[in-house]
Amino acid sequence: MINTPVGRVRLSGIIEGTSFLILLGIAMPLKYAADLPEAVSVVGMLHGILFILYLIAIAHAFLIRHLSFMKSLLAVGAAFIPFGPFLLDKKLRNG
Numbered sequence: 001m002i003n004t005p006v007g008r009v010r011l012s013g014i015i016e017g018t019s020f021l022i023l024l025g026i027a028m029p030l031k032y033a034a035d036l037p038e039a040v041s042v043v044g045m046l047h048g049i050l051f052i053l054y055l056i057a058i059a060h061a062f063l064i065r066h067l068s069f070m071k072s073l074l075a076v077g078a079a080f081i082p083f084g085p086f087l088l089d090k091k092l093r094n095g
Helices: 005-033 037-063 069-078 084-093
Strands: none
Touching: 005 037, 005 069, 005 084, 037 069, 069 084
């Protein structure tokens, strides 16, 4: 999967999407329900780093013409929607 630019977009999208779900589903409830703001600090920073790596993977695949402009735009948009990267992965896997 990591041998191609699109494969790296797919892999980084799955990892970034998972970190987003952990941030929303675990860290945020811990912050507000259990008064543990450290959970958001740690997971939030990790998610931010993974988000930047995901954007770099998209930019790389776009610049070497392995991803079209529309698929690149779709990939960026998917990062802002819970479960978006997982839906995108299915689209990228199928062509």
